Amino acid sequence: MKLFKRYIVYGVTAILTLFALSSCSTGPEETQPLPEFSSIAAPGDSAHAYLSNAQFSELKVEIDYMPGYAPDNDALDSLKNFLQNRLNKSSISIQTPTEIPSGGKDAYSQDDILNIEEENRDNFTKVESKTGNTLWVYFSILDGNYAQNNNVLGLTYLNTSMTFFGPAIHNNSGGVGQVSRTKLEGTTFMHEFGHNMGLVANGSPMQQDHQDAGHGHHCDNDSCLMYYAVETTDYTSVLIDSPIPDLDANCKADLQANGGK
DSSP, X not given: OBOOOOEEETTEEEOOSOOOOOOOOOOTTSOOOOOOOOXXXXXXXXXXXXXXXXXXXXXXXXXXXXXXXXXXXXXXXHHHHHXXXXXXXXXXXEOOOEEOOOOOOSEXXXXXXXXXXXXXXXXXXXXXXXXXXXXXXXXXXXXXXXXXXXXXXXXXXXXXXXXXXXXXXXXXXXXXXXXXXHHHHHHHHHHHHHHHTTTTTXXXXXXXXXXXXXXXXXXXXXXXXXXXGGGBGGGHHHHTTSOOOXXXXXXXXXXXXXXXX
């Protein structure tokens, strides 16, 4: 799922819309300024930056979690493997997760999620050269559910930002007759990253029409990682006897056409 809104980061008001940028020509002796990178754009806007090695050769993931909801290490390993298989990067690393204070709520609104990132995120992407830069991604794991829909497991809300709802994940995994915590977390982490990689029809143009128009930027193949139900508790029973779903051929083709593997 994705949300779009106006919000304030470090005193700068950002409106998540597309702006037409113009540049002035310079003389032959003048140095062209390096392009800027915004970490507060809409989900999928930076899909090519994720997929291609042209400008960002490294990708690093910063993770914050609230007490009791540290991410499963094997789930993080599966996420890293997924990213290595799909992104053209010379280096992909997931930083050691950091515990942050509880937000003290049973459910978190869109404003809450944005405020939590503003208060706790440490790393932002800076373009320091024409190539070889590091793309920083942030995600948080909260100790409450999503206020708008408590069946949601994860949310992609900015071009480098994702959040995950610990109680929804824990209450539907790890118990008798339930899917393993590793599998459910890994699946949810990968699905949300898929949105910021431009899937589906959200920054990585479709090579063949496969969008489930009734469910936003999701794949119409119910066996695909980007199927809409994958990010909800409705899908957990499917995972019990099945492996983590892969991207289908159409999703892979979209990523490859936009600079990925």
